[in-house]
Amino acid sequence: MSARQPTLRERQRSRTRQEIQTHAVRLFTARGYDAVTVNDVARAVGVSAMTVYRHFPTKEDLVLTDRPALLIAERVAASTATDPLVRRVGGALVEAAGALTDGDEASRRFLLDCLRLMVSTPALRARHLDSQYALQQTVVDALGGEAADPDAEFRARAAISACLAATHTALTRWAEDDGRSRLPDLITRALTATFGDGAL
Structure with a gap:
C-alpha cells in the first residue's frame, strides 16, 4: 500500500x-x-x-529544522534491533548527516548557516538544547517497545544522549571550519573518540 x-x-x-x-x-x-x-x-x-x-x-523557530530528527528516527526504526544501541543511533546520525549534506549544495549551506547561527547566538543556543531533548525523545519513540520498561528507557536515553553529545562536537567543528570537512566523517570520528573503534 x-x-x-x-x-x-x-x-x-x-x-x-x-x-x-x-x-x-x-x-x-x-x-x-x-x-x-x-x-x-x-x-x-x-x-x-x-x-x-x-x-x-x-x-527562534525560524532557525530550527525538523528534517534531521525525522531522518534520524527513520533510520533508527529501520536498524537491526539486535545491534548495540550506540551503533544503531550512531549509524543513523552518520547516515542522516550524509543525506543532509552530500550532494545538494544549497541544502548543505542552509544547514551550515542554521548551525552557525545556533552556535553564535545565545538565545538560539538555549533553543538548540531544547531541540536536543526533543530529538532524544524522537529517537526513544522510534525504538518503540524496545524502551518500554523504565530500565530499558533509562539505558536508551543514556546511549542516545552520549551519541548526541559526540555529534554536537562534530557539528561545532563543521561550523567552525565552514563546512570544509565532510560532516558524516566528523561525526564518525567523534563517535569513535567517545565509544572506541567498534562504535559503528
Whole structure:
C-alpha cells in the first residue's frame, strides 16, 4: 500500500514555510540574528508577520529544522534491533548527516548557516538544547517497545544522549571550519573518540 500523497494545500503550506525559513536564515546570516525582526522576514518574503507566526510560532523557530530528527528516527526504526544501541543511533546520525549534506549544495549551506547561527547566538543556543531533548525523545519513540520498561528507557536515553553529545562536537567543528570537512566523517570520528573503534 503506497503512502498518502500530500494535498495541494499541504504542498503550498510546505513551500511557504520553506520560503519563509530560507529568507529568514539569509537575513540572520547577513545582518545578525538580533538585528532582524519577524517583520523584516515577512517583508522579504512578501507575506504578513501573522503568516510568519502561523508557520513559526517564535523567532527562534525560524532557525530550527525538523528534517534531521525525522531522518534520524527513520533510520533508527529501520536498524537491526539486535545491534548495540550506540551503533544503531550512531549509524543513523552518520547516515542522516550524509543525506543532509552530500550532494545538494544549497541544502548543505542552509544547514551550515542554521548551525552557525545556533552556535553564535545565545538565545538560539538555549533553543538548540531544547531541540536536543526533543530529538532524544524522537529517537526513544522510534525504538518503540524496545524502551518500554523504565530500565530499558533509562539505558536508551543514556546511549542516545552520549551519541548526541559526540555529534554536537562534530557539528561545532563543521561550523567552525565552514563546512570544509565532510560532516558524516566528523561525526564518525567523534563517535569513535567517545565509544572506541567498534562504535559503528
